Amino acid sequence: MRFWPKEPFWQGVAVLVMAFLLIVFGIPYLPPLLGIPSAPIPNSVVVQYMLTALVGVLLWVSDNQTRWQQFKQPFHAVMVEERKKPIRMILLVLLPALIGFIAYGRVKPSLDAPPSFRAIHPAPPSSITFQGRTIEITGLENPLRTRGSLDDHYEEGKSIYYENCLACHGDLLDGLGHYSHGFNPTPLSFQDVGTIAQLAESFVFWRIAKGGVGLPNEGGPWNSAMPAWEEFLTEDEIWAVTIFLYEQAGKTPRTWEEHAEGGEH
Amino acid sequence: MALTPAGLLAQAAEAASQGTVSIPAYGSFPAPGNRVAIWVAAQVHLFFAAFVLGVPMFAVVAEAIGIFGNDTKYDKLAKEFTRLLLVSYSATAIWGAILAFGLITLYPGLWSYLARIFAPTMWVYVGLFFFESFTLYLYYYGWERWHDGRAKLMHWSLGILLNIWGTAVMFIANSWLTFMMSPPAEVMPDTAPGMVRLWSAFANATWMPINIHRVIANVVFGGAIVGAYAAYRFLTSKTDEERAHYDWMGYVGNMIAIGTLIVLPFAGYYLGREIYEYNQQMGITMMGGFMSWAWIIQAFLIGVLFLAGNYYLWVGMGRIPGAERYTPYTKWMLVVLVLGVIVWATPHTMIANRDELAAMGGTHHPFLGVLGVMSAKNTAVNLMILTTFLSFLLYRRANKRTVVPWARTGTMIQTAIFVLAAVIVLFYGVYGYFVTAIVRIGFSVYQVLAVLAAIGGVVTLDIMIMRGAESYGAIRWGQMPPRSQYALLILAVTFTWLMGLMGFVRSGIRQHWHIWEVMRDTSEFAATPPLGYAAQVISWCVVIFLGLVGFIFWVGSLAEKPITSHPRQDSLPSTDSRLASAPTGN
Numbered sequence: 001m002r003f004w005p006k007e008p009f010w011q012g013v014a015v016l017v018m019a020f021l022l023i024v025f026g027i028p029y030l031p032p033l034l035g036i037p038s039a040p041i042p043n044s045v046v047v048q049y050m051l052t053a054l055v056g057v058l059l060w061v062s063d064n065q066t067r068w069q070q071f072k073q074p075f076h077a078v079m080v081e082e083r084k085k086p087i088r089m090i091l092l093v094l095l096p097a098l099i100g101f102i103a104y105g106r107v108k109p110s111l112d113a114p115p116s117f118r119a120i121h122p123a124p125p126s127s128i129t130f131q132g133r134t135i136e137i138t139g140l141e142n143p144l145r146t147r148g149s150l151d152d153h154y155e156e157g158k159s160i161y162y163e164n165c166l167a168c169h170g171d172l173l174d175g176l177g178h179y180s181h182g183f184n185p186t187p188l189s190f191q192d193v194g195t196i197a198q199l200a201e202s203f204v205f206w207r208i209a210k211g212g213v214g215l216p217n218e219g220g221p222w223n224s225a226m227p228a229w230e231e232f233l234t235e236d237e238i239w240a241v242t243i244f245l246y247e248q249a250g251k252t253p254r255t256w257e258e259h260a261e262g263g264e265h
Numbered sequence: 266m267a268l269t270p271a272g273l274l275a276q277a278a279e280a281a282s283q284g285t286v287s288i289p290a291y292g293s294f295p296a297p298g299n300r301v302a303i304w305v306a307a308q309v310h311l312f313f314a315a316f317v318l319g320v321p322m323f324a325v326v327a328e329a330i331g332i333f334g335n336d337t338k339y340d341k342l343a344k345e346f347t348r349l350l351l352v353s354y355s356a357t358a359i360w361g362a363i364l365a366f367g368l369i370t371l372y373p374g375l376w377s378y379l380a381r382i383f384a385p386t387m388w389v390y391v392g393l394f395f396f397e398s399f400t401l402y403l404y405y406y407g408w409e410r411w412h413d414g415r416a417k418l419m420h421w422s423l424g425i426l427l428n429i430w431g432t433a434v435m436f437i438a439n440s441w442l443t444f445m446m447s448p449p450a451e452v453m454p455d456t457a458p459g460m461v462r463l464w465s466a467f468a469n470a471t472w473m474p475i476n477i478h479r480v481i482a483n484v485v486f487g488g489a490i491v492g493a494y495a496a497y498r499f500l501t502s503k504t505d506e507e508r509a510h511y512d513w514m515g516y517v518g519n520m521i522a523i524g525t526l527i528v529l530p531f532a533g534y535y536l537g538r539e540i541y542e543y544n545q546q547m548g549i550t551m552m553g554g555f556m557s558w559a560w561i562i563q564a565f566l567i568g569v570l571f572l573a574g575n576y577y578l579w580v581g582m583g584r585i586p587g588a589e590r591y592t593p594y595t596k597w598m599l600v601v602l603v604l605g606v607i608v609w610a611t612p613h614t615m616i617a618n619r620d621e622l623a624a625m626g627g628t629h630h631p632f633l634g635v636l637g638v639m640s641a642k643n644t645a646v647n648l649m650i651l652t653t654f655l656s657f658l659l660y661r662r663a664n665k666r667t668v669v670p671w672a673r674t675g676t677m678i679q680t681a682i683f684v685l686a687a688v689i690v691l692f693y694g695v696y697g698y699f700v701t702a703i704v705r706i707g708f709s710v711y712q713v714l715a716v717l718a719a720i721g722g723v724v725t726l727d728i729m730i731m732r733g734a735e736s737y738g739a740i741r742w743g744q745m746p747p748r749s750q751y752a753l754l755i756l757a758v759t760f761t762w763l764m765g766l767m768g769f770v771r772s773g774i775r776q777h778w779h780i781w782e783v784m785r786d787t788s789e790f791a792a793t794p795p796l797g798y799a800a801q802v803i804s805w806c807v808v809i810f811l812g813l814v815g816f817i818f819w820v821g822s823l824a825e826k827p828i829t830s831h832p833r834q835d836s837l838p839s840t841d842s843r844l845a846s847a848p849t850g851n
Contacts, residue, residue, distance in 0.1 A: 031632050038632035039625045042617035045633070049607055052568070056603035059572060060596055062748060063579040112618050123546050123554035138545050175627065184619055185627040193698060194613055194629050194638060 157244025319487025492518025587737030613637025644694030
């Protein structure tokens with residue numbers, strides 16, 4: 001390639017620049033051109049990806065003795081050669097300035113809330129108190145799946161959803177209801193492969209019944225405005241809306257046996 | 266008061282109110298407190314124990330290669346392994362005693378409860394430990410005396426016996442700690458310890474999965490520490506002969522560590538599955554709850570292991586005549602590994618500030634979210650395993666020229682097997698997004714089987730292809746740049762830290778229970794510490810262990826004789842001008 005540098009040092013720099021452009025601009029803006037949704041990547045993940053790329057570059061330049069010597073040559077030249085003295089002096093100013101700038105960015109006061117360190121799924125309790133009764137969550141199945149007509153339960157769940165859940169979770173169950181933009185993070189999208197598709201119905205029942213206030217202490221603080229629906233719905237109504245969620249989103253609930261797989265990262 | 270868990274812990278308060286003398290529920294350790302004191306003692310003991318249990322396994326294999334392959338260099342290697350073992354053994358016992366005394370003085374209630382159930386096994390443990398110690402002394406000190414004929418076979422049998430004692434000791438200790446995680450269903454908070462059936466408590470739900478996982482992990486860990494020892498000795502070597510010996514020893518250590526690491530995830534998967542089956546809540550806490558970030562760190566650390574292990578092999582190709590045929594491929598293997606690490610370590614729930622969350626529409630990235638689930642991660646790790654295996658294969662073939670007439674066809678079949686395995690892994694990885702969870706779980710089995718079948722098939726073919734192969738020249742042992750040895754040191758540090766991290770996860774998922782849902786932790790240290798705090802404690806454990814290991818190995822080296830033989834006398838250019846120009850830059 002005509003524009004591809006020949007020296008390992010500049011090849012490494014070129015790889016890192018390309019990786020940065022791909023991560024910061026490519027991933028957020030290229031998929032939407034093909035109709036695939038995407039978004040800017042959080043800084044924490046950008047740093048993670050770039051560090052991995054940097055390690056990869058360093059391994060590549062040093063796994064061969066000739067390449068390693070060539071890679072080190074520019075550093076050596078800048079450090080000792082007389083004709084590179086101006087570059088040396090510039091670096092002598094720029095490097096401390098850069099470190100100072102990064103340090104300033106880290107310690108300057110900010111009004112932003114600290115980044116959340118959320119767990120993927122809160123661990124459910126083995127039992128909960130539902131409207132004064134104790135319900136064992138472990139091993140619990142949706143009783144409506146073996147009672148009455150599934151179509152009837154679906155229709156009932158649909159009514160309940162549209163009366164109570166639509167405003168936040170949206171018409172398409174994508175978490176983009178009318179009120180959703182007032183929340184940060186937005187309500188969960190049930191279309192996402194990482195939400196109800198990963199969970200047993202008993203887990204969904206627990207979350208609906210207890211809402212954000214019923215989330216466990218560990219893994220907090222939780223950013224959830226979900227009400228505790230046990231205050232407004234009966235047990236069967238919650239099970240019915242659970243059936244609606246899975247049917248409408250085209251997902252299948254996990255069974256208790258399936259959990260033996262292990263979790264999702 | 267009944268001798269139930271609650272009863273034991275409440276005895277102190279009752280005794281105090283009655284003015285009688287009794288055992289307090291908890292002792293007191295000055296800063297940093299009971300929990301950290303026990304944590305450090307248990308973890309450092311475990312590091313040493315893993316080393317002294319792992320090393321005999323490959324020492325006895327190396328000795329067998331020496332006996333049956335009639336190759337004395339393996340016999341010398343086995344002896345050197347055992348010497349490391351000998352000097353580490355007392356440290357294992359000392360830290361075991363610290364742990365036991367710590368439990369007795371700081372957690373007397375828990376200790377009393379466990380002792381009432383497991384007392385018979387504790388005596389068996391002591392007996393086996395006694396046999397293990399004396400078998401080790403016989404094994405090491407009898408090495409030169411029993412070095413021929415039947416006596417040598419008897420000596421080798423001692424090595425096997427040493428492994429049997431050691432494994433039995435570990436299995437017993439495993440029963441105590443797994444009981445705390447997964448006590449049998451019939452053990453309730455009000456069950457008196459005397460009523461608990463010993464075998465039921467001993468062979469609890471997670472006992473065998475932990476046994477299997479630890480046996481394999483001990484070999485991995487032992488290999489890594491041996492590799493680090495060899496690296497240290499290589500870097501401080503004064504003669505070419507020593508450098509050649511420790512270069513070879515480091516290579517063997519790396520091969521043992523990385524080769525065994527490949528099967529470790531399957532044992533971990535079995536353990537995770539059993540934890541889920543035992544208790545759903547514990548399983549979700551471990552994988553999806555507040556411990557879930559530990560798995561992202563684990564992915565990074567295992568990524569480091571794969572990268573460092575492969576890097577060591579690629580650098581090592583520089584000392585193999587004929588390896589230049591394969592060096593152009595290493596950059597593509599590196600690309601696969603780096604992409605694998607990126608995918609494996611992509612969190613499903615990302616750390617993001619308020620604006621970033623708003624831009625993503627939640628904590629799941631709309632595009633990268635697909636990399637956060639098991640389908641992507643299984644695919645990434647299987648491809649990394651395949652790539653690592655390819656590195657080993659190229660290393661093995663590097664200085665060999667095939668002579669069988671069908672060598673080219675055979676190599677093409679090997680390539681086809683690799684490609685087929687990769688396609689199967691990718692196919693099931695992608696297809697996994699379009700099926701239900703129960704079907705997707707089955708796919709991970711197909712992926713693993715594809716990789717294992719490929720490894721088996723390719724190795725079998727390779728042995729046949731390489732039959733009677735000619736050499737491009739002997740490996741120039743000792744002509745390794747120092748940075749390759751730092752890769753071995755990184756491997757050892759990473760393995761040690763990783764063990765500490767996963768130990769914290771395994772123990773921490775009990776949360777505020779000494780014994781899960783049987784005996785509650787009512788001390789001031791009942792809360793499970795956050796990951797940052799845990800990382801600090803783990804780091805201290807690693808520093809203590811590696812510091813002591815360094816000291817022990819140094820002490821051990823004081824009395825040794827200089828190395829007088831090396832793996833391939835014929836291949837070592839001891840006075841060769843090539844050594845004078847050997848790469849030394851780092």
